[in-house]
Amino acid sequence: MTTMTLLILLLAGHILADFYLQPSHWITQRTQRHFSAPCLYWHGAVHGVIAALVLLLVTDIPVIKAVAYALLLAGSHIVIDGVKSYARPTMFCFVLDQLAHLLVIGFIVLLVANPEPAFAIYWIKQEVSYKTLAIITGYLMVLRPVSIIIKQLLAPWSSAIEADKTDANSETSLQAAGKSIGYLERMLILTFILLNQFSAIGFLLAAKSVFRFGDLRLSEDKKLTEYVMLGTLTSFALTIAIGLLVSSVATQLPMGK
Structure with missing residues (x-):
């Protein structure tokens, strides 16, 4: 114990x-x-x-x-x-x-x-119980730690995006909004996994694609579009991996049954 x-x-x-x-x-x-x-x-x-x-x-x-x-x-x-x-x-x-x-x-x-x-x-x-502690730890993991991991993984591409910036204030505001969106989406993904609602993850990814990637496509900025797609998929993949690990410990939840 x-x-x-x-x-x-x-x-x-x-x-x-x-x-x-x-x-x-x-x-x-x-x-x-x-x-x-x-x-x-x-x-x-x-x-x-x-x-x-x-x-x-x-x-x-x-x-x-x-x-x-x-x-x-x-x-x-x-x-x-x-x-x-x-x-x-x-x-x-x-x-x-x-x-x-x-x-x-x-x-x-x-x-x-x-x-x-x-x-x-x-x-x-x-x-x-330790299972509850595992769930809390999982939520701690999908916030700042995963953000730092994503930042490290995307560093080669982010440097190229930084070079193309024209409005520093606007970009800073967008980055802050993007971080908050990332936190929220990862918390939702982890919750869906723990509740065994994998279809909701697909819906979330589709909804984000419609709202986010549509604007990027219209901007004709292929580099930025690919960067956002890569960041989103990395975020989803890491959170799903953490969610599966947490659910394997917290067997009292639907995913563990």
Whole structure:
């Protein structure tokens, strides 16, 4: 019980700290100053605090062990991100970085080795199962993390689109609107998968194609049209993959039956 709960909570904590609680200027500073950037250590501290809270709330391991494991996670994060700051911001480096962090999380879960649950876990058992936690983590994944992955994947094409910009203010507004649309569509896709309504995903894709690609076709901007299509299909593919993974864990939902 606690192993799965602990793993999902640590993963959720990683997602929160890495993608939601890390301001963009921290990333910029780390890229420029590497290990001398104070924000690198603040970022590691955020991960450590979240990990310590999770370990103390859902396990009965001694406080000293919980702190030690949290320090291990925080220290490894500082080292991994510091090394990554010397590399180019490519998709390959991003994947290696995330895999390294996940390996550390997995190692810590193995170190804890099926402890007896702490007092707080009884509340989690009664009110929030690990399956519910998996669903919440899935929604966290399809928002900012997937947006960053899509941005990394489309970087070669986005540079070409950037070169063709003529109105910076207009483009900034369109980007913000596009990000919000992406968030909403991925939340809808994940919800449809969890409810076993795959036909609704097709309807959503068709509706977006009618409203979005029609205007792009009329603009006769083939490059932009292909870029938007690629981004949409990538967004759908990643969200469907995450949805299938989440639904395989949350077997109490229609998809798992």
